[in-house]
Every structure is written in C-alpha cells, then in structure tokens.
Amino acid sequence: MTNMAHGLSRLDTFLRDCLGGHGTNAAPLPQTFGYLFHENPVTGNLTKKAIVDGFDALVETMRVDQVENGPADAGMTFFGQFIDHDITLDATSAIGQRIDPRSVRNVRTPNLDLDCVYGDGPEASPYLYSHDPEGFMLLGRPDSPYDLARNCHGRALIGDPRNDENIIVSQIQAAFVMLHNILMTMVTEGGAAKGDVHACAQMGVRRDVWHEVIPKDMAGFEEVRRFIRLHYQWLVLKDFLPSFVEQSVIDSVLAHDPFHDLGPIMPAEFSVAAYRFGHATVQAKYDLSDSKTGVDLFTMEGFGPRDADHDLEMARFFGAGAQKALPVGVKMAKTLFELPDSVVSKPLMWGDYEIPVKQAKKLALRNILRDRTAMHLVSGQQAAAHLGLDVIPAPEALQDHHIDKTPLWFYCLQEASTFGAGKLTGVGGRIVASVLIRAMKLDPESVLNLQGFQPWSGFGDHFSMASLMQFVEAHRDDVAHREDLYCH
Template sequence: MFPGLAPLVTDPRLLAHAGGHGGICDAAAIPGPSGDDAAESAGWPFFGQLIAHDITADRSPITSDPHPGALRNARTPKLDLEMLYSDGPTGSPFLYDTGDPAKFLLGHPDGCDVPRNQQGVALIGDPRNDSHLFVLTLHAALLRAHNRIVDLLRDDGVTDVFDQARQALTWHYQWIVVHDFLPRLVGLPLVEQVLATGGRWFAPPPGQACIPLEFSHAAFRYGHSQIRHTYRLVHGGPELPLFPDLVGFRPVPADRRLDLAMIFDLPGHPPAQRAKRIDGRLPASLIALPEQVTGTVDAAAHRSLAVRDLLRGGITGLPSGESVARHIGVPPLPPDERSWPHSTPLWIYILNEAQHHGGDRLGPVGGRIVAEVLIGLLRADPASYLNREPGRRPTLPAAGPAFGLADLLTLARHAQPAI
C-alpha cells in the first residue's frame, strides 16, 4: 500500500518478548484502567473476523499458466460470502438441503451449530469459521438468514430463488460492511470521504484487487485487542474466556450455546456485553492460544497471538507506524503516547493510536488503511452493489430507519430450522 516506505527492521527476539507473557501486549502483566469496556458491543470484532475470512477465502477458476502444463489458482479478494456459498448447490452439494437445494443444510434446530460429519468436522464453506464459538454462531446465523430470504422470495412468487437469495444476502452484507461496520470502526466522516472520492493509497482497477500487507498484517488485526477477558453466553451464565473454553473444531456442547443478543444490541433485548477497549493489550486467552488453534509450535512464544502479529509485520517488511503517519499527512503520536521506545511496528502503532483517540475506534492511520481497503475491494468487484446498483437501498425488514447487522441477525432468528 505504501511501497516507497522503508521496512522497519526490529530484532525478532524483541518482538517475541513484547508479545509474550509479561510483555507490553500482555494485559495480565500490564493491565489497563479499571473498566476497559468500549462503546460498541462485543460481537463486532468477530464480525470483522468473518470479513477477514471472506476476503481471503475467494478464489477464481483455475487458469492456464504461461508455462506449458502448469496451472495456478488465482485469488481475487471479494466481499461476496464465498465462505458461505463455496461452489453452490452443484459444486458443493454437502452444504445444501437435498430436499430443497436452494437452502442451506442447517445443524441444530436452535441454530447453535452447523452440520457436521460423523467425526464432528463442520460441513461449512470455510473451516476457519469453526475456530471458536462466536464466529461459528455468526456463520450459522448467515445460513439461516439465506434460508429466510429464500422463503420471502418464494412468497413474492420468485422462481430463481437461490441466485436471487444469494445476491440479496451478499448485497445486504456489503451494505452492512459499508454503512454499519465501518462507521463504528473508523468513523462516518472517513467512510463518506472514501465513498465520495475513492481511495488515495488503495484503488485497484476492476477485477485486479489484492490485499495490502499493511491491512492484512497490521491494521485489520485491531480486533485482537478488542477481545474481552471473559464472556457470558446467556443471561446469568458463567463468565468464560474465549480460549480454551470456547474453542471450536467440535460439536457445540449443550452448555456452550451462544445467544447472539449477548454480544450484539438486538431490538427488544437488553444491551449486550461491550467489546474491550483497543489499548494494545491482549487478554490471557490470546497470549496463550490452545494447540487446536496454533498447531504444533517450535517455541512457546509462538502460542501468543501478539507475538504472531508482530513477527508477521517484521517478516513481511512493513514500515513503522510513524513513517506511515507522516506519509499520509498525519502527525505521529508523541513519544509518551507510544508503547515502543523508537520507531513502532505498524500493528502496535495502530493500537496505540486507537487508544490515544479513546479506544473505541481506529485512529487516522489504522482507519485510513481499513476504510480504503474494504471500500476499494468493493469498488474493484464488478458484481458488488456499489458497482451494479450504487443507489440501491436495503429491502429486508429493519427495526429502525437504517438497516444494519442487528436486523440481519433478527431475520436469522426467525428462520425455520431444516435438518
């Protein structure tokens, strides 16, 4: 995204110390102020994780390579819910109801799980969405939302229901990213500016999008600092850490079913739990990830998500946060607002910047990267609503004047189960 900026060279041992037990990223070692709840509800960083999975799950058909006999699988990042639909009822029939192929096959009747094979492996378009309870429950909700849209279309006499339902859900999801998710994360003025004038540092031509490293290895890893220390899954239930208690890759236990109203503000329900304020510190459950998530590691420090985030930035040669700030015309944070003594790794800088601005949303560097990339990916997708029907408004029911994620989740709660 900023190819002219020099990479920040930092000793990997320093990065491992900062992100490991007792380092500056360990909330248990350096706790923040008492009461670290942010303004937004606890589910939003998990919705951000779904977006990350979606744009990295996309693939175009295998095409011929210039070298004879060679093949390559070109990846084109899009916000098109391929993580849900995969290759459709024909190419991925195990995801769909054989009695009604326009609908997804659902798991447990109350929507708490997805279909699984006899060994407990999730039958879903992207296995990463089974990594923990929160992203899995959101995935299941989107399946149910699609099925409900199929019912609504049939009520209106539509016959080509699968393709119409897929487009409707995808475009409403894209609308939510632009008009609900991004304003909460980066602020409405920045979203409106990028929509009106386009990206200044990221504006790929149609069909030629990519994911910049500054986004994938730094800015869009902001959500790791928003994970709460513990969560309640239902009213009156126990407080549980994300890992290992809510790890996935298994059928959802009866006592681990999540009410989405506990992590999103849904109409007719009490306010949900809040996300943790962005402050550069991660809860203990992310400083010591379970082996189900990391696999076998060659060093204990590599179980820390903070260490992994820092090493990614170092290995890929990302610039410092200060150099990016100067490049885009933003005054760098003063030394007393940074947790790093000199030039700061971009991921840490973006978290420090968010904390400097209150911890509820990203600051000007992180916000600019995220807004330009997500809107730029939509602009580069010829099938997105921004290209096909930019003036289109949501058509699904909304509880308030503006359609948002809460309305889509409410629609999913009203879907009828099919096993």
C-alpha cells in the first residue's frame, strides 16, 4: 500500500484512472465511478512543501488525548467498515490497519447485497460453504468455535478478506455467518420460523423465479440469504445511517436525492472523503469483554486465527449499555496520528516531493493528501455552494498557510462539529445518505422497494444491530451439524 502514490489503495488508483487521471476525459465506467461535482486539481503558486505543511497544521488541530463520547454505539464504527467492504474495494483500512494487497480481489459491485459474506454463492465460491450439510457456511474450529473459518495458513475463508483486518469487524462478519447457519437450522427443522423466512424472502420476487430459476435443493439457502439481505438493508437505513447522519438529512434525501439520481453510483467524493468520517469516531481503546478491557486499537490485528479469549461480548458494542463511538467531528484520537510501522513505515511521495514518515503516519493527513493531490476532489466550500448550503470558511490553520479552501474530508467533519451535534449534516450527510439510499433504490428487490416489509418478530420488538447480535449470541450454539462446519 505504501508503495502506491500518496498511499493510494487499488480502488483509489482505479478511480483516478477512470476519472481521467492519465490524460483522458472519458471514464470507462461513468455510470458506476465518477465525480458528483467535478475534478478540482491543485493550482496556485504555493510549493508542494507549503501545501503539505498547511494541511499538516490543520491536522494537528485535530489531535486530542480525550474526546467526549458521541451518540453512536462503538460497534457502529465497525459496522460502517463492514458496509464499506460490501460496496467498495479499497485496500486502505477504514481505521488505519494494514491490508495485504495480495488478498484483494476485483472491484466489488456497489450493492448492499452481502457479497462480502456470501461471495458469489455456493457454486462459484464453494470454499465458503459446507458440502455436507449443504447450504450451511463454514465457521470456527474446535479451540475457537466462533472464529472465522480459515485455511491451513490461517487466512480467513470469507467473501472479502478485508473483513478479517481487525478482531471487531472480523466478529461482525462471523455474526452474519452464524446468523445464516442459525436460520438454516430453523428452516431445515421446520416450524414457525421456516414459514416466516419463506414469506419474507418471497416478497417482491416473481413466483416463477423460485419455482423455475432456483433449483429445488437450493430454495432454503436462497430464502435465508434474501431474508438476511433484507434485514441487513433495513439496518443500514434505520440503524446505521441515523447513528451518524442527521435524521432530517436522511428524510430529505429519501424524498428527493440532491444529486437527482444522475451522479455516479460510487462517487469519489463518497469513497475518498465523506464516508471516511469513521476515522474520527474510532476510540483509542476498547473493552472487549469482562476479561479483556482497555485493549489498544492497534493490538487488535487480524489476518490470523483468533483465540477464544478475544471473543467479543457484543452488548459492549451495540445496545443500551454499549461503549460509545467518538462524535463525528474535527477531533481524533491521537493513536491515529502515530500509525505503527506495521501500517506505515515509508515516506509518501507527491511527485518529486518526499513527505517524511513522521507526517505519513498521520491518518488524517493521508486522507487529505488522497483527497486533494491524488483524487482532485472539490473543496468543501465548492460542494456546499453547489448544494445551496451555508458555507463554512477555511479554518485559521489553513488560512495562516495561504490556503482558502478546505479539503472535502475535513469539511464534512467540520460541518458535523459546527451544525450536526456529532453527526454528519450538510454536504457530508447528503453524500453519505444519497449513496447508500441510491444503492437500495437501484435494486428493485431491496427493502426500500418493498411495500409492507417489517423486520421479523423473532429478532425482538425493536429490531436493531443490538437485537440482532443478541439473537445470534442466544442461538449460535444451537446450529445443526455445528462441529461439521469447523475447519480443522
């Protein structure tokens, strides 16, 4: 990753090329990748060093030892990472962790379809599934039954390898695999749950699809998969988005997309700037369980077998008694200003200018450099003016360095601090809400296009990530053929 220009990930590089970064104005996939606004290259008479120093001065205003808790549960930061891995392919961690680029596959479909869990299904991704019993997913091993299934080298057998990059997102991934196996057990055994899953899964899908297209022996699997997808989409719309975006902005986007449904499905302004708000919500330490408290962020590394004593108590991450994420805003835990050598060990290069390792280790600075020097995003002021919103002037730290436009990533955080009470609003809120909502609008079978969908009563009276995790923890030991699903 650090050998790529400005710390670009593979998605960043792909987007840059699609957006005309190599002398062409024709993007090969304009309907999928592109700008919401327009390209905005760095111009002016300032030297590269002067620009980097100005951005660095801005970044240093963000560093804090203690930040107050925000409105969102701590687990929502990592659920956001999970969602990101479902709709994008970006080899840069959402919280600064190292990604092995050799493990990254082709660009993902920008749909909320849980292909990060299911891959391409049992036929095309058989390494994720049990052969006997059919329709179940591999999970765990005898000494760590809730760990992800792994090969002989310890690599996770999952639809997206990035979901093993830290032990929190890894266990959210595992929870969805467990959920699938729990529901497969209930469907196989019959009873009321089977009927509920069947009725929900068939909503909005032509009857001939189930009877003529889907093989009879795969019907149970496909019904469980769609049942989970619909509930996952509901969580994105009703639990995740309201945790980090002002509800009035969500309601406004649902009523009328501010980009008139004409923008790219996966805009650079979303993937490179607005959706990276999650960096500002990361805590420096987390309590994982009664026996694992105050665990440093960068000691929770993944990409290898997880011991059972690192199993999360999900109630510490979702629900009434959960730890909290930091508020979305212009303050960040100092841990993210000193990324470990395992994440960043080399300087960054901007053309012929070398950015020292000490600066390269600052995650916020890396975000801004990606935003401005690699992807050429519009400034926050330009985006706000385009949308007819109140414009926030550039911070003093930038003005003192003769920079009068704020990088879009920082501007989205600044809006949250100034107007959003710790949630995205303005430009940032509209971009994030628009992209996720549009992904559901464009899917004719999504929960947003179903009339009368209600979450399953089996998840409790108030469906949320908290109730889903409670359901999984309550039933995960009741899975049929459980030991047959282990990887030894």
